[in-house]
Amino acid sequence: MSGDGFAGVDKSAVGLGERQYHIGVAPGEVSTVALLPGDPFRVPLVAEFLTDVTEVAHQREHRTLVGTYKGRRITATSTGMGCPSTAIAAEELIRVGVTSLIRVGSSAGLQEGVEPGDLLVSEGTLRNDGTTAAYVHPGYPAVPDLRITMSLDTIARAMAEGADWSVHSGLNASDDAFYAEGPEWIGELNRLGILNVEMESSALYVVARQRGVRAGMICAASSNLVTGASVYGDTKKKLQEGWMRSIEVALETAVALEL
Secondary structure, three states: OOOOOOOOHHHHHHOOOOOOOOOOOOOOOOEEEEEEEOOHHHHHHHOOOOOOEEEEEEEEOEEEEEEEEOEEEEEEOOOOOOOOHHHHHHHHHHHHHOEEEEEEEEEOOEEEOOOOOOEEEEEEEEEEEOOHHHOOOOOOOOOHHHHHHHHHHHHHHHOOOOOOOEEEEEEEEEEEOOHOOOHHHHHHHHHHHOOOOOOHHHHHHHHHHHHHHEEEEEEEEEEEOOOOOOOOOOOOOHHHHHHHHHHHHHHHHHOOOOO
């Protein structure tokens, strides 16, 4: 049914000021800044840096904890895998008062020199997903907040001085289909100079821009799809160390920018 006078449900106006349907969080239960791992079982990794930790909710793939880091209240919420669930988490966190969102996840390198455990700071995303097409024009850019991005990069590089791991910054891609990333597509991304590929940031950036809040991303390199360094080999420990570094950098950014 369509035409003038049709009264359909306006989802943008539903649930405002209430406990959110998917993530299970209500206004007043979270802080203004949220760290966003994909995996709900990595939310406790954020909690290792926090004091006075409280679990707020755990529904579906979305687990939320709140605690304190250097005097600042911090929220950690898992987005699940991919842009659809990330968009839902971002939308609902924004509805309950979050104004800054920092993704801390895993990502595969696409350029030589990226090693498992390295940190990857996103400067913008190639939107190879379906979710953001429902929000904006095909040419609309998916870009993070400039100040958050610069802070993530600066803090990460200071932390990496003298260490056996590196920091890389550049453009990444967000894909929908993990197992459809074949050699031809990987090669095309490499030729385009895309630094890394993951599955969530395009939705995070577009939703944040549309809702007037800030977003950024710092990932740990899980593997390198060009050189063949694989998370299925002996790199898992390096990846886990990278996760912890990415979380610490994001927390320091939240404090430095008073997010």
